[in-house]
Amino acid sequence: MIVVADNLRITLPVIGRAVERLGPGPIRQMVSACMHAGAQAIDINSGPMFRAPEKKMTFLVRTVQETVDLPIVLDTANPRAIAAGLAASGQKAMINGVSLEPDRLKRILPLARKYDCDIIGYLLGPDGHVPADAPGRMEAAVALFNKMQTAGISPERIIIDPVVAPLAWQDGNRQNMAVLEVIRTLPDLLGFPVRTIAGLSNLTTGAPDLDTRRRYQGAFLPMLVAAGVNMVLLNVLDPVLMRVAGSSQRITNGTVFSWQ
């Protein structure tokens, strides 16, 4: 399992300001801390970037790549920002991502094909909503996987994100049990060992404090790992969570165990 840092977010004021004035300091500090904490990839959550997306994404990608030698994930719905990020970074960038929403498919899939890069497909319906249940997620997964392949994306490049739901949603527990089921069964259903990714922080949207976030994320993370998820986006700067990630991996992987 690959641990992807979800810490670099333009919504953090210190990062947002750094991007506005193209000042690399805070970004370097953040991704350097993520790498030392054990991140194996960096998600660049740049948001929609309505103004000057090319310039800002290019700056972000270059700053991250000058600081750490880790794969990057371009986390934005803005195709112009994605195009600029891919141009700046080359094959190490992953697109995050597309869904069945027609406009996204149309504008983003050609970029994935052009750069032959990994691309994350979110299990949302064409209307942008989360499917109601596990069968709905499975249907969305099959439809998305097929659409991506039809558009010329190699199945090896596709990573499915079943979209972790906030527990505080009315049917949050049920939704997240469906997330686990999708991760566990999708490779069989597709007849292809498609990779999967999950964003852990979303689970505790609305949680009252750090302790509560840790507690629920720390319980759901082993469930994701046991289900066979290939990548997890998480707060790598939380050492408690990183320990859970490490223990879960050592329990589930096939190599000889050591306590460490």
Add this chain to the structure above:
Amino acid sequence: MIVVADNLRITLPVIGRAVERLGPGPIRQMVSACMHAGAQAIDINSGPMFRAPEKKMTFLVRTVQETVDLPIVLDTANPRAIAAGLAASGQKAMINGVSLEPDRLKRILPLARKYDCDIIGYLLGPDGHVPADAPGRMEAAVALFNKMQTAGISPERIIIDPVVAPLAWQDGNRQNMAVLEVIRTLPDLLGFPVRTIAGLSNLTTGAPDLDTRRRYQGAFLPMLVAAGVNMVLLNVLDPVLMRVAGSSQRITNGTVFSWQ
């Protein structure tokens, strides 16, 4: 999921001495602490009890039942001790347990039938060894389930324990992935919603310290809960572990979520 305290063990010197001199104090103190910590049942791990098993088990059962109003689990391979425990406690006792070992089947199954009580079946081969892989565990489960029913045990009374393996075993991780698979798939395989139980403490046999035990048990417990285990035997006096148990249950159960 039902949390069963595995804390009352005759191998603890204070408990062993109390049983020898039939002094209820330390036993009362222990099970009272377990109840306050959230135990929903008490495992009475009395060991083989070579001398005076009837007297000792009767004393243990009465002492526990006079102290807390919780179901009890008679955890011994000694049929004489089980018979005495069942006679002392009535229907609230559960037998822990039988396996495919012929002598155990022959001597313990009639007791389960006579008292119409719950009985745990361990997935060990007729030789008393853990099966080598998941298919071996499945085979043992089917064979045991059938033998128990043939002996007149109602399927509702059967609880299967796939036997958590110490991680430190050479193939400990693989064994425990098989444990999860058995818990997840056994009801489908048997065509009956058979209950399952897992003993968590066994996972960390040989671990160097409390922190390491917590860390690995705390990562494996959510995996067991997500797999659908019905009962877990664990150290209920570890508040960290009990928090993980609570969070895991709130994530996976079907009711409306609250952060608590």
